[in-house]
Amino acid sequence: MLNFELYNPTNLIFGKGQTEKLGQLVPKNSKILLAYGGGSIFKNGVYDQVKAALEGFEIVEFGGIEPNPRYETLMKAVTVIREQKLDFILAVGGGSVIDGVKFISAAVHFDGNPMEILHKRLLIKENAMPFGTVLTLPATGSEMNSGAVITINETQEKLSFGGSALFPKFSICDPTVIASLPKRQLQNGVVDAFTHVMEQYLTYPHDALLQDRIAEGILQTLVEIGPDVVENPTDYKLAANFMWSCTMALNGLIQKGVPTDWATHMIGHELTALYEIDHARTLAIIGPNLYRVLFETKKEKLAQYGERIWKVTGETVEEKATQAIEKTVQFFHTMGMDTKISNYTLDYQKTADFIVDRFQERGWKAMGERQNITLEKVREIVEMSY
Template structure:
């Protein structure tokens, strides 16, 4: 097992009716900026619950954080923070809103060009504005980690950053909110979480036995509840297990002591930046083809995944690994995903060259757990996804 440190200070407040605890979780004298996306929190009653809980606080609202939050929009919120002397930021939404608030928190006291936070992937270790979250869409796990991804619209770049100062002080997770979500968003959440686990699990054999078993348990749970919760999001038991699986998929626990990949995400981010394809759907496009191109170095873990998660009993490692990839594709299809880029845009033929050029410009020439996903491999992965 690799050496590791595990630090996660997030106070996770889970279950029905927990939004009412906001009044005690945020300091009474804090001036709060409530940040959210569109109007869904008004339709599902979450805004009313938050407003009621914070009736004794001074609250300023900022609306309009997009899916795949834009740097340009978030800088408007940073301006509000400074003009209104905000003490605390509250994200009310899904992963995009929470990621956006992490950037607001980092940029509020940042001196200089805030795009450097993204382009230089600065590690934010201090001087961040305190914030908390009310989760309305399970998917990214951003409610219990210190990472974020933000899009610079002007250059069509979707870039990750993070740091220990960007853990939420608390996150309220009420599974009841799942009942009001559109089917597409539930499907996206299941596949997003599923792929988060795969990125930390399908690498190469190692001796972190417990991490493997926890990862497999999350995957098995998502396989069991994913299609059901998409069909019946008002089932609280299904919603609760779905929400908790999304959080556990990316709160740092299963990645400790193990090699991790994340190349699927790095390539997928480019598809979102270029074509506005939902994040989870880019992962469903890229992941199976990355496993096909990198088959020789991933086949042992693919076979283990196939046996433990899908119950595949094959005669050879190669056969088991290949069957595991196909089972994954079938699951993505069952969750409403198109696994081909051509299903989303007719202008896909130059995508591989564009992404490879962009990666080379950034110096991203060695991705993956073995640093063996080179530009030629990226090109092959994307072209196989057409």
């Protein structure tokens, strides 16, 4: 087991009707920026619940944070906060809104050009504006971690950053919100959470036994409830297990003490930046092909995953590992994912060139848990995904 530090001070408030507690969670006399996305909170009743719970607080609203939140949009919110001297941010939305609010939180008091936070991938350990969240779309785990991914419109870059000052003070997770979500978003959420676990689990065999068991527990739960929850989002049992699995997949716990990969995300982010393919769908495209290209160094863990999650049997590690990849692709198809780039854009022929060039520009040479996913391997993975 690798040495690790586990620190997660977010107060997570989970369950039916918990939004009512908002008024006790926001610090007294706060002047709040209420940040949200495209306006679904007006249709699903969450906006009304939030406003009712915050009666008496001074609130300035800032809507329009887009999926894959844009630096340019978020800087407008920073200006609003500075001009109106606000001192608390409430993110009401999914991972994009929460990620966006993390950037706003870091940028408001940042001494310098806030774009440096992204380009230099600065660790934000202090001077962040406090914020809380009301989660409306389970998927990214952003409600209980300190990381975020922001897109710069001008350069079409999707970049990540974070730091211990960027944990939400609180997050309200009411599983009933998923009842009104479009099927596509629910499918995305399941696959997103599933791949988050895989990035932290599907590496090589190590001696952190309990971490593997917990990761497998999340995968198993997602496999068990994923296909049903998208059909029956009003079923509270399914909704609650879905929401809790998404949070647990990326609240930091399962990565403690183990090697992690994250190359599927790094490549996937570029597909979103280039073609606006939904984040989760880029993961469903890249993940299985990454396992194929890295088969030799991932096959032991693939076999363990196959046996424990998919109950595959076989004579050899290779057989079991191969079946495990096929089961994963089938699962993604069951979850409504197209798993080829050409399903999303006709203009895909130069995708590998674009991505490899961009990684080269950033000085990236290799990635993955063994740092053996070279740019040549990246090219192979992307071309296999056409």
